[in-house]
Amino acid sequence: MPVLQQDSRIYVAGHRGLVGGAILRRLQDAGHTALITRTSRELDLRDQAAVRDFFAAERPEFVFLAAAKVGGILANSTYPAQFLYDNMMIAANVINASHEHGVTKLLNLGSSCIYPRMAPQPLKEEYLLTGPLEETNRAYAVAKIAAIELCDSYRIQYGSDFISGMPTNLYGPGDNFDLKGSHVLPALLRKMVDAREAGAPTVEVWGSGTPLREFLYVDDLADASLYLMEHVSEPGPINIGTGEDLTIRELAEMIAQVVGYQGTLAFDATKPDGTPRKLMDVSRLAGQGWTARTSLRDGLEKTYAWYLAHREEALAAR
Ligand SMILES: NC(=O)C1=CN([C@@H]2O[C@H](COP(=O)(O)OP(=O)(O)OC[C@H]3O[C@@H](n4cnc5c(N)ncnc54)[C@H](OP(=O)(O)O)[C@@H]3O)[C@@H](O)[C@H]2O)C=CC1
């Protein structure tokens, strides 16, 4: 099993994002000295020739693929073309260049939305491609499934050590707080802080509040990503989550408590609910020695503290 050395050349794709940022911090804290990063302006990963040149020049040994077109339910359903095209191009270019330039190991990150909408719960890895996908993020999910298949195909044909981690919904410092593009947790956190400050009597929550979601703190995901890089080499998706979920209403109530918002919730039924439930079965990774550490309540408090301290930066970033 390849082990990351202090001076291993490690490329973190998407290092300014929620996930890539957390992986970069984790690698820096562990003392890794040869970290390679590029912003999307410096290197558009949809550009095959540019990606090839970059790999030829930088010769990374390990790749964390955390660059992607990412967004919440509204962004996914509004811009399916970008979610499909960008994510297919990014994955194809990075995975193929990793093969061509002899990368020792690559971690491809997907998402729990790869599983069929009505799959039995909790979601086991073997449920992949056993039924129709959720409509609101089908395009994104197809790109993410193609990336898993690509990693597995390079493993079969060339023996490449390319693996695929499938995180559940994530949150934490560095998240996207833009209300049109973001996921539910940062959106509700921002809305409730704004409402508390403005003395607003209600906060709008999209959909019915009944869908169930599982949330993993991003520093736990970063920890899992390093664990996978060092300890796991196998094909197919590997679930990364907490194994616990709650309704969107319960999430909103917990955020209100953390933020100290005392108004009421107004559910907007014109907005989509998305998939009714997507709880990860995390027994495979647990069996290999990794489990999540941060409770949702603790993670929310840390994220709220980060948001207060970095509000301008968080709101300007997207
Ligand atoms: N957030 C979540 O809840 C979940 C995320 N994931 C997965 O984790 C991974 C990372 O997601 P997350 O960190 O949340 O996303 P973010 O939107 O926070 O970050 C994505 C990063 O990708 C980079 N990027 C996007 N397009 C390009 C491009 N064309 N060329 C180069 N870089 C590009 C951006 O770089 P720059 O800033 O330089 O523009 C950005 O920093 C994704 O694969 C996603 O599917 C999985 C499950 C849940």
Ligand SMILES: C[C@H]1O[C@H](OP(=O)(O)OP(=O)(O)OC[C@H]2O[C@@H](n3cnc4c(=O)[nH]c(N)nc43)[C@H](O)[C@@H]2O)[C@@H](O)[C@@H](O)C1=O
């Ligand atoms: C990570 C995952 O993320 C996405 O799937 P999702 O889990 O459905 O996304 P979401 O976080 O945006 O919503 C979760 C639930 O929450 C409700 N909700 C309430 N109020 C707000 C709100 O204010 N904003 C948002 N965004 N949602 C809200 C919303 O209506 C829905 O019922 C996909 O991109 C998918 O591709 C993917 O991988």
